[in-house]
Amino acid sequence: MLRRERRTAYQWPQPAAFAEEVMEIPEGLKYTKQHHWVASEDSVATIGVTDYGQQQLGEIVYIELPDVGEKISKDDPFGVIESVTAVADLYAPITGTVLEVNQELTESPEMINEDPYGDGWLLKVEISDVAELSELMDSEQYEEMIEADSE
Secondary structure, eight states: OOOOSSOOOOOOOOOSSGGSSSSOOTTTOEEOSSSSEEEEEEEEEEEEEEEHHHHHOOSEEEEOOOOOTEEEOSSSSEEEEEEOOOEEEEOOOOOOOEEOOTTHHHTTTTTTOOOTTTTTOOEEEEEGGGGGGGGOOOHHHHHHHHHHHOO
């Protein structure tokens, strides 16, 4: 996989005004501290960036994702996302094999900003260990994490 040179190390910003922004945190999904969401059906997981995550990054201009067939490992980087202000690694919320990559994001990475839980999904993965899903947060826990970070 060809890696784009990173300009700066990036930490997800701390929320400055959680209460002032309306953001979507759908129920029924799982969430990570790195602001990724996971929707699972049987042994297949769809992974994306949360609404909060895309808001913190700002206008997304580039995305680098793994190829179909590549293995990703929980908590390891699997790609790169770049906005007009920052570059950040994408971390795998689960371990598995990439089944499908959202190719539309290559030409239109802004889809992540426009529809993070719909057309802006990143990848679909064959889950190696379904038990890893239980280690992720539900919508209520994720919302509580964001609120706690804003205090």
